[in-house]
Amino acid sequence: MKPILVAGATGNVGSQVVGRLRARDVPVRPLSRNPPPDGFRGDLANPETIRPALDGVDTVFLMLAGSAEALVPTVSLLGERVKRVVFLSSGAVDDSLTEQDNAIGAWHRTVEEAIEATGLEWTFLRPHGFAANTLGWAPSIRADGVVRGAYGEASMPLIHEKDIAAVAVEALTGDGHAGAKYVLTGTRPMTQAEQVRIIGEAAGRPARWEEIPLDEARAELLTKMPDFIVDTMLGGFRGLVTKPGEVTSTVQDVTGRPGLDFEVWAAEHAAAFR
Numbered sequence: 426m427k428p429i430l431v432a433g434a435t436g437n438v439g440s441q442v443v444g445r446l447r448a449r450d451v452p453v454r455p456l457s458r459n460p461p462p463d464g465f466r467g468d469l470a471n472p473e474t475i476r477p478a479l480d481g482v483d484t485v486f487l488m489l490a491g492s493a494e495a496l497v498p499t500v501s502l503l504g505e506r507v508k509r510v511v512f513l514s515s516g517a518v519d520d521s522l523t524e525q526d527n528a529i530g531a532w533h534r535t536v537e538e539a540i541e542a543t544g545l546e547w548t549f550l551r552p553h554g555f556a557a558n559t560l561g562w563a564p565s566i567r568a569d570g571v572v573r574g575a576y577g578e579a580s581m582p583l584i585h586e587k588d589i590a591a592v593a594v595e596a597l598t599g600d601g602h603a604g605a606k607y608v609l610t611g612t613r614p615m616t617q618a619e620q621v622r623i624i625g626e627a628a629g630r631p632a633r634w635e636e637i638p639l640d641e642a643r644a645e646l647l648t649k650m651p652d653f654i655v656d657t658m659l660g661g662f663r664g665l666v667t668k669p670g671e672v673t674s675t676v677q678d679v680t681g682r683p684g685l686d687f688e689v690w691a692a693e694h695a696a697a698f699r
């Protein structure tokens with residue numbers, strides 16, 4: 426069996442993809458800039474560094490790392506060298522728009538369009554918010570059990586990274602996924618305040634949400650992310666207060682088993698919040 430190249434192999438999703446492929450005895454080439462000892466060193470923004478890892482590879486798990494524009498030359502190289510790409514895109518992409526109306530959707534759509542232009546067999550995974558995003562709250566939960574932010578009533582079905590990886594592995598190894606755009610979500614929408622409470626329960630110490638003025642929350646987020654991401658994120662949260670994120674059945678449809686609840690993710694990651 427030919428090896429599958431897994432980009433972002435040390436990340437939340439990529440590491441799970443590597444583990445699941447290995448559990449099926451599929452040979453894997455993990456790739457990142459700081460790879461594990463058995464992995465390949467490569468920068469997705471520099472196709473020449475990826476080239477050696479592509480020898481004998483037909484199938485690639487690709488993710489967006491750095492800017493979308495920087496990834497386009499690497500996508501062209503894949504078009505020349507491999508047959509199938511499964512791309513970790515984003516639920517922010519809206520097919521009803523010719524021009525995406527937010528930065529995150531626009532980035533991911535740029536890469537999707539580049540992949541479509543290659544003629545490769547492709548599958549796009551379009552997850553909404555990752556459960557792993559809540560790890561950003563770990564320092565404040567550890568410090569005093571309080572998460573301070575805006576839009577605590579924003580409600581969304583966060584997805585476990587294992588579920589994204591499980592769908593990825595089906596698309597990498599199975600048939601019938603070419604041309605699919607899989608919108609992936611968790612099992613039920615829950616507010617940010619509820620997510621904090623569930624994490625506290627899993628960690629064995631009470632945790633609560635504290636609503637703070639929007640400009641304070643924005644200033645805090647700007648210490649971690651660029652302004653266009655922060656504003657896209659906050660705009661998304663504002664909408665999710667009145668209209669909770671929808672749940673899709675794609676994880677169940679593709680893998681044949683239900684998705685994992687946020688409670689499962691919280692129990693698995695409880696140590697990070699203690």
Ligand SMILES: NC(=O)c1ccc[n+]([C@@H]2O[C@H](COP(=O)([O-])OP(=O)(O)OC[C@H]3O[C@@H](n4cnc5c(N)ncnc54)[C@H](OP(=O)(O)O)[C@@H]3O)[C@@H](O)[C@H]2O)c1
Pocket residue numbers: 432433434435436437438439456457458459460467468469470488489490491513514515516551552553554555557558
């Ligand atoms: N978070 C969300 O809610 C959400 C929602 C929808 C879609 N997404 C998509 O998911 C992605 C994040 O996935 P994740 O959480 O699994 O990632 P992650 O945990 O942040 O890991 C990123 C991985 O990519 C590697 N990497 C980063 N830059 C690289 C480069 N230039 N060349 C090669 N490898 C590089 C990193 O290793 P090195 O640093 O060693 O290179 C690491 O293995 C986002 O970028 C977005 O496209 C996220």
